[in-house]
Amino acid sequence: MTGTAVLRTEGVDLVRNGKLLLNGIDIAVQEGEHWALLGPNGAGKSTLLGLLGAVTHPTRGTVHVLGNQLGKVDMRELRSHIGHVNPRHPLGTPLTVFEVVLTGITNTTELVPRWSPSPAERAQAGELLDMLGMAGKREERWPTLSQGERGRTLIARALMPKPRLLLLDEPATGLDLAAREQLLTAIDGLRAGHPELASVLVTHHLEELPASTTHALLLREGAHLASGPAEEVITTELVSECFAHPVEIERTAGRWSARSPRLAAIG
Known part of the structure; x- marks a missing residue:
């Protein structure tokens, strides 16, 4: 990791149709880091990814993508330097x-x-x-x-x-078990082979996180709940708070899983 910032947001709010979708979001992604955006449905994950991918502008605050501030750069040209993976590709x-x-x-x-x-x-x-x-x-x-x-x-x-930034919007959507594992193995291999690449992956299923995930941001109702190194953020306490439901988090061979406390006790 070189310490070069690929993404940075400061005090970002996003208001749409009078509704506050993102509230005071701060995040800094460095080269070689692989972030997970986690949260329940409607938490604002894909909305935030749209800002990070130079698709939309913030209502308040600043967003820097690949050294460029949104609002002061040609968004179309900037997007040509970002790898964006949308499983709903409209071909x-x-x-x-x-x-x-x-x-x-x-x-x-x-x-x-x-x-x-x-x-x-x-x-x-x-x-x-x-x-x-x-x-x-x-x-x-x-x-x-x-x-x-x-x-x-x-x-x-x-x-x-050959982007410096790769954005993955729920890439495992609709995949069966074998296909999901093949995809996550491919992502791990990609990251290992491109140490300068930074990435952000959106999901609400911990089982869909590659083992190469280095950092995480938890979103709840559009607000930042916790962020930092993955092992400090993807914890029983914080994930339970984020999803407003008690869960037990386990990590085996680099991969995470979540179960209710009752099922964990039975197991």
Whole structure:
């Protein structure tokens, strides 16, 4: 870790339709750190991710992304330097896996007409697919892929611009057990192979956190409850408070799980 700030928010509020969605959010993400945004449904996790991804502006406070302050930078240009993985990728045509990855170069959903990638870019796309275990699927069409295969394809797509920041919005949504484990293994491998990369992953299931998670931020009703190193934040006491429900947190081989105290006692 170099200590270089990739993301920083200071006193961020977000008001939409008269409702306070985020309240006084402070977060600082350094190179090489991998943050989890945790909280119940409606806590503001995806809303905060929209600010960190230079999609929306704060109502109050400041947001710095890759050294640029929102409101003083071309948001579209800034987003081209951020890898954003959305499992609800709105692709309308049956592109191949390889073509979907190539759209990460142009930061578009579809292929740009009359545009063609360079040999080096094609080679990079192939290498990323190989790293994420998708090399054998490169000619498969998007509609035929499983949700897990789509997730790994979208991570490869997000990495094409060689971003310093990767944002993952509930990447394990809709995955069965095997697909989830394949995806989390791929994320761990990606992080190990790119030590300069910073990432932020949104989820409300502790079981969906990769073992490589280094930090966490707990959100409740749009407000900051706790943040810091993962082992200090993802605790029985703080997670129980965050979700307003008593749970017992365990960590085994780097992975977290949560059970109610009664089930924990029975086990």
